[in-house]
Amino acid sequence: MSAPSSASDARVLLVDDDPDVHALVGAMLKPLGVTLVHAMNGAEALHTVRALPVDLILLDHDMPGRNGLEVLEELRADGRLSRIPVIMVTGSDSHAVLASCFAAGAQDYIRKPFFAAELRARVGSALERQRLMVELVGAARRDRLTGLPNRAFLLDQLTVAVRAAKQSPDAGFALMFLDFDRFKLINDSLGHDVGDLLLRGIADRLRENLRATDTVIVGDATTTVARLGGDEFVVMLSGVSDFLTASAIADRLIRALEPPYQLGPHLVRSSASIGISCNSGQYDSPDDVLRDADIAMYEAKSRGKGCWVLFTDTMREAVAHRHKLETALRAAIEQESLTVVYQPIVSLEDRSVDGFEALLRWTDPELGPISPSEFITIAEETRLILPLSEWTLRVACAEFMRWRQAMGSAAPRYISVNLSRVQLGDPGLLDRTLGIVREAGMLPSELQLEVTESQIMANRVTAIAQLHALRSAGVRLAMDDFGTGYSSLSCLQEFPLDVLKIDRAFVANLSRGRDFAALVHAVVTLADNLGLEVVAEGVEEVAQAAMLQDLACKYGQGYLLASPMPAGDVLPWLGHEVPTAGVVPIGTATSHTSDANLLVQGRVA
Numbered sequence: 001m002s003a004p005s006s007a008s009d010a011r012v013l014l015v016d017d018d019p020d021v022h023a024l025v026g027a028m029l030k031p032l033g034v035t036l037v038h039a040m041n042g043a044e045a046l047h048t049v050r051a052l053p054v055d056l057i058l059l060d061h062d063m064p065g066r067n068g069l070e071v072l073e074e075l076r077a078d079g080r081l082s083r084i085p086v087i088m089v090t091g092s093d094s095h096a097v098l099a100s101c102f103a104a105g106a107q108d109y110i111r112k113p114f115f116a117a118e119l120r121a122r123v124g125s126a127l128e129r130q131r132l133m134v135e136l137v138g139a140a141r142r143d144r145l146t147g148l149p150n151r152a153f154l155l156d157q158l159t160v161a162v163r164a165a166k167q168s169p170d171a172g173f174a175l176m177f178l179d180f181d182r183f184k185l186i187n188d189s190l191g192h193d194v195g196d197l198l199l200r201g202i203a204d205r206l207r208e209n210l211r212a213t214d215t216v217i218v219g220d221a222t223t224t225v226a227r228l229g230g231d232e233f234v235v236m237l238s239g240v241s242d243f244l245t246a247s248a249i250a251d252r253l254i255r256a257l258e259p260p261y262q263l264g265p266h267l268v269r270s271s272a273s274i275g276i277s278c279n280s281g282q283y284d285s286p287d288d289v290l291r292d293a294d295i296a297m298y299e300a301k302s303r304g305k306g307c308w309v310l311f312t313d314t315m316r317e318a319v320a321h322r323h324k325l326e327t328a329l330r331a332a333i334e335q336e337s338l339t340v341v342y343q344p345i346v347s348l349e350d351r352s353v354d355g356f357e358a359l360l361r362w363t364d365p366e367l368g369p370i371s372p373s374e375f376i377t378i379a380e381e382t383r384l385i386l387p388l389s390e391w392t393l394r395v396a397c398a399e400f401m402r403w404r405q406a407m408g409s410a411a412p413r414y415i416s417v418n419l420s421r422v423q424l425g426d427p428g429l430l431d432r433t434l435g436i437v438r439e440a441g442m443l444p445s446e447l448q449l450e451v452t453e454s455q456i457m458a459n460r461v462t463a464i465a466q467l468h469a470l471r472s473a474g475v476r477l478a479m480d481d482f483g484t485g486y487s488s489l490s491c492l493q494e495f496p497l498d499v500l501k502i503d504r505a506f507v508a509n510l511s512r513g514r515d516f517a518a519l520v521h522a523v524v525t526l527a528d529n530l531g532l533e534v535v536a537e538g539v540e541e542v543a544q545a546a547m548l549q550d551l552a553c554k555y556g557q558g559y560l561l562a563s564p565m566p567a568g569d570v571l572p573w574l575g576h577e578v579p580t581a582g583v584v585p586i587g588t589a590t591s592h593t594s595d596a597n598l599l600v601q602g603r604v605a
């Protein structure tokens with residue numbers, strides 16, 4: 001509903017069976033400049049308001065046929081017409097009549113015979129109230145910053161569109177969910193004013209590009225561009241339910257949104273990731289269409305930003321599976337039903353056990369065993385990783401102390417626990433870690449924390465500061481999976497480290513030729529120069545262990561040396577207690593063996 005900007009733009013409908021009244025009211029309202037339209041009875045009035053936008057109705061109470069009250073009730077019952085203000089016109093003095101008019105929804109009344117000044121005052125004030133009302137409703141449905149329709153507006157549009165598409169597949173539509181790369185970074189680093197300018201810039205480009213140039217939006221099809229909040233924008237293409245048209249438009253939008261924005265003195269780039277859902281009648285609610293476009297948008301983001309992705313059923317299944325995992329993981333953490341297994345880190349020279357790496361395991365009663373890489377990703381995305389890591393650290397430290405109590409100085413030197421990138425961003429990391437170490441009765445130097453290069457690079461400044469604090473407190477630090485991330489050798493100098501763990505991909509390639517051996521040799525030499533210990537991960541074959549030893553790599557970890565084992569197996573495996581059936585002790589911190597075959601037997605299935 002659009003509001004007249006002044007009374008002179010307004011259209012007033014007069015409903016009265018007396019032609020003289022029409023002439024009189026016309027003359028009296030002339031100075032207001034309103035457009036007066038006429039109806040001689042109720043039926044004609046209803047026909048007119050359905051055909052024409054009307055801002056105010058002057059409605060005679062006493063008419064033959066449908067009387068004024070009946071017409072008013074019909075207006076109020078019609079969703080589209082119920083908000084048109086009505087002034088009842090009556091010759092009656094009866095309070096009961098006036099009361100019934102208000103009860104039926106009239107805003108005001110005026111008595112016959114008319115006084116010109118009074119009629120103009122009542123009409124003028126009713127129109128002004130109506131104008132303010134429409135303005136208020138309009139403002140509540142617009143985004144103040146960009147002037148685009150907001151979420152409330154879009155949801156109304158979508159509700160109507162979903163219903164229409166259900167009734168007729170021709171009335172299908174496509175919905176695009178847009179998210180902008182680096183918006184948060186721009187907001188945080190350059191300030192909210194610059195962030196606001198960017199959002200306005202984006203809105204302008206969307207408006208420009210979805211206007212005249214788009215042939216598909218002529219005719220019945222319309223385009224709605226809305227801002228949902230933050231950097232989330234939605235484009236709704238009514239009448240476009242085929243994927244080809246939608247994708248052509250998405251391509252064009254991505255190109256249009258790619259060039260940098262000049263925001264005051266800053267030149268800023270922020271490409272869009274677009275998720276598309278096409279509806280040809282299969283959706284029941286606007287939320288479902290939005291959700292699917294959002295899922296596709298996340299997929300687009302994960303494929304490297306600046307691209308679009310069409311929602312598919314496979315994506316829905318993946319999301320449902322993930323949701324199930326998340327719920328199960330939450331419950332498992334609460335019930336402490338995850339477990340920790342321990343894998344030895346062994347000297348390649350004399351096979352003595354140097355330390356153990358703690359690794360999480362989770363078997364859901366319904367879903368079966370879930371790999372750490374899968375559930376740790378979910379735990380990180382939901383920040384469940386924080387309580388989970390704290391629990392893991394507590395369990396691992398307690399286990400380490402059990403070995404220490406049983407074996408005294410012959411126990412492994414340290415316990416190694418993996419850190420998550422989320423923990424690196426947690427300001428409480430140092431205190432919490434030291435608190436757990438202290439509670440367990442350990443020295444900080446008996447704890448090793450493993451981080452990967454990509455975890456550090458994700459938030460480099462904060463991560464390096466956290467690592468420095470941990471290392472200053474005496475905690476050992478290991479670079480995990482070295483060679484899979486940025487592999488920038490120069491970075492090694494910058495990170496406070498004690499240990500470098502060479503990723504298993506390098507080890508697996510060792511037998512493939514001299515180049516790989518040379519690479520490992522270079523890494524070992526560099527680590528040596530930097531004073532770092534080197535551990536080779538994923539040692540699976542006797543030949544690999546031998547080559548690594550030749551290349552001066554001091555420590556190894558892998559199935560050949562020992563698989564990760566449950567807590568209860570560690571002491572027997574170390575030869576401290578009577579070994580359980582099928583497990584042969586292969587080495588302890590003090591007893592050495594170089595028989596690789598024995599090591600193979602020592603694997604715990």
Ligand code: C2E
Binds near residue numbers: 343481
């Ligand atoms: P990671 O820290 O690099 O751990 C080594 C992974 O290699 C473990 O996989 C281990 O079971 C596996 N492995 C050991 N020896 C061999 C071998 O000879 N060959 C092969 N192919 N693999 C070997 P897992 O336990 O599946 O863990 C995968 C990753 O999940 C870990 O990689 C680590 O990044 C993460 N993770 C595991 N537990 C935790 C945890 O408690 N906290 C955090 N934040 N991450 C964890």
Ligand code: MG
Binds near residue numbers: 357
């Ligand atoms: Mg690790």
Ligand code: MG
Binds near residue numbers: 537
């Ligand atoms: Mg690793």
